[in-house]
Amino acid sequence: MTTSEEVLTELRRRVEVRRQEGKYPPDLERQLEAEFASILEVVHRGEDEVDHIAHLVTVLRQEVLSLNGLVTNQSRIPGGRLYHRVVGKIVGRQTRGVAQQTQVALQRQLDVIELIQRQLRAQRDADVRVLHQIETAIRDRLMMVDALAESVLELERKATTKS
Amino acid sequence: MTPRQRVHQVLIGASQGDAVTGMALALRDGLREHFDSDVYALWRHGPEMERECQSLDDMPLTSGADLLLYHLSIGYQEMHDWLMAREEPLAISYHNVTPSSFYRAHNPEFADDLDLGRKEITELRNRVVLAVADSDFNKTDLVAAGYEHVHVIPAGFSPSRLVEEPYDPYLLASMRSRYPNGYVVAVGQVLPHKRIEQLMQTMHLMNSTFWGNVGLVICGVQRQHGYFQSLLRYRSRCAMVDVHFAGAVSDRELATYVRGASAYLGMSDHEGFCIPPLEAAAMGVPVVIKGAGAIPESIGNGALLLPADAGPVLAAEALNEVLTNAAMRHTLIARGHQRVRELQEQSHVQETIRLIAEVVG
Numbered sequence A: 001m002t003t004s005e006e007v008l009t010e011l012r013r014r015v016e017v018r019r020q021e022g023k024y025p026p027d028l029e030r031q032l033e034a035e036f037a038s039i040l041e042v043v044h045r046g047e048d049e050v051d052h053i054a055h056l057v058t059v060l061r062q063e064v065l066s067l068n069g070l071v072t073n074q075s076r077i078p079g080g081r082l083y084h085r086v087v088g089k090i091v092g093r094q095t096r097g098v099a100q101q102t103q104v105a106l107q108r109q110l111d112v113i114e115l116i117q118r119q120l121r122a123q124r125d126a127d128v129r130v131l132h133q134i135e136t137a138i139r140d141r142l143m144m145v146d147a148l149a150e151s152v153l154e155l156e157r158k159a160t161t162k163s
Numbered sequence B: 001m002t003p004r005q006r007v008h009q010v011l012i013g014a015s016q017g018d019a020v021t022g023m024a025l026a027l028r029d030g031l032r033e034h035f036d037s038d039v040y041a042l043w044r045h046g047p048e049m050e051r052e053c054q055s056l057d058d059m060p061l062t063s064g065a066d067l068l069l070y071h072l073s074i075g076y077q078e079m080h081d082w083l084m085a086r087e088e089p090l091a092i093s094y095h096n097v098t099p100s101s102f103y104r105a106h107n108p109e110f111a112d113d114l115d116l117g118r119k120e121i122t123e124l125r126n127r128v129v130l131a132v133a134d135s136d137f138n139k140t141d142l143v144a145a146g147y148e149h150v151h152v153i154p155a156g157f158s159p160s161r162l163v164e165e166p167y168d169p170y171l172l173a174s175m176r177s178r179y180p181n182g183y184v185v186a187v188g189q190v191l192p193h194k195r196i197e198q199l200m201q202t203m204h205l206m207n208s209t210f211w212g213n214v215g216l217v218i219c220g221v222q223r224q225h226g227y228f229q230s231l232l233r234y235r236s237r238c239a240m241v242d243v244h245f246a247g248a249v250s251d252r253e254l255a256t257y258v259r260g261a262s263a264y265l266g267m268s269d270h271e272g273f274c275i276p277p278l279e280a281a282a283m284g285v286p287v288v289i290k291g292a293g294a295i296p297e298s299i300g301n302g303a304l305l306l307p308a309d310a311g312p313v314l315a316a317e318a319l320n321e322v323l324t325n326a327a328m329r330h331t332l333i334a335r336g337h338q339r340v341r342e343l344q345e346q347s348h349v350q351e352t353i354r355l356i357a358e359v360v361g
Helices: A005-020 A028-047 A048-067 A078-163 B019-031 B047-052 B077-086 B108-127 B136-144 B169-178 B196-210 B226-239 B251-258 B275-281 B295-299 B312-324 B324-344 B348-360
Strands: B005-017 B039-045 B067-072 B090-096 B128-132 B150-154 B184-185 B217-221 B244-247 B263-265 B287-291 B304-306
Touching: A005 B108, A005 B304, A005 B312, A028 A078, A028 B226, A028 B312, A048 A078, A048 B128, A048 B136, B005 B019, B019 B039, B019 B067, B019 B128, B019 B348, B039 B077, B039 B251, B047 B304, B067 B108, B067 B128, B067 B348, B077 B108, B090 B108, B108 B136, B128 B136, B128 B348, B136 B150, B169 B251, B184 B196, B184 B251, B184 B275, B196 B217, B196 B226, B196 B263, B196 B312, B217 B251, B226 B244, B263 B275, B263 B312, B275 B287, B275 B295, B275 B324, B287 B295, B287 B312, B295 B304, B304 B312, B312 B324
Parallel strands: B005 B039, B005 B067, B067 B090, B090 B128, B128 B150, B184 B217, B184 B263, B217 B244, B263 B287, B287 B304
Antiparallel strands: none
């Protein structure tokens, strides 16, 4: 094999030939870039934020369920672990109670968020269906225009031949 | 008997299959011959990492370590605060921080972390007693931030690590059945700067121009929801290629995917040091890759190196050539092996340990 630079020169030459033959349309790379960028834009603009909300609600539900009012006894200070254990025993009844009340309140809030998320998803799905219908209708009409244009060209050819 | 000196390494996240984690663990094994040495991480993903690494919370406030070696590849506020509060002598191993411009538009939080990482390079400068970079490309960032003595050593990296890994016969059979005409593999986290969409475009163009019907397998953890969702949508537009997102894989699966591939393709726009194509070359897989960032100096003559601004059209032409021209294919495989041998023969771990020993006296 020759050097990479020679190989690249040959590959570039072939690409150029294919461009001239029309196998690679002009601006192909830019079109591909633009197509992906538009998808990225749509996804980030919020269509998938609805899915993201659902994911966050699931994560939050797990976190809320694990609330128990207890914290670790770990300490870097000598004797700290024993101190935290004793304090934990003294206030445990109160912290567990507060944790339970917080759990109930957060569960209700999550129920509300989930309800809103379902509504958003339903609306989004309806929007997508409508958009698909519109897109199909436009495609049908474009095909009709194409067919008519073909007929016009055919008629033109016939007219030119006769004249 | 005098107590052994202590040299510990610090990571933000430790996970299996992550290149930086692998390098840190390999370096730790070498360091333990001379020092007391552990790897500490803010996050340890999975039971194996919990066994291999210590939690950063478990490091005493005054560890008495003679040196902390911090692996810098991104910023994170909690780690930044922790580092600024430490008093031990500090060394950094710089693996490159991706420019935030790749992420600013669609993931500003991640872009902020990247900016913090870049800022950290400067803020730590006066405390750093030893600076090591994976590549000359990475060294330029440190030099630009005012570092005077930067050593270029890709420590703890072994391109042949997957060669001895047994392959999974069931996985290989399933890939053969799904891709009767073969597939091309790409390895790396599914992130925007890796330009996964360009991999798909390349394969789509190659198959539609040359009727190759060759598949594409992408091995790597999916880090960003929005980008991955966009790729899944885009997959239906690239109708001429069957794309398989393998996600995070074990070393055994990775060895199987790579070994079974007809070629390795890389289209990343930014790499501080690039290990996966070298691992592919070590397993006899020809590599076609865009020469961005540190890739040219990492891969050397071991791949068909495309220009840093190459698009999918040129890449498709190059890939088709490698898949159909037996002479070129064999030469690329031989060059890949040669490059791996060159890197393998340099004892990077020992060189790093020598530098560390000099610093801690």
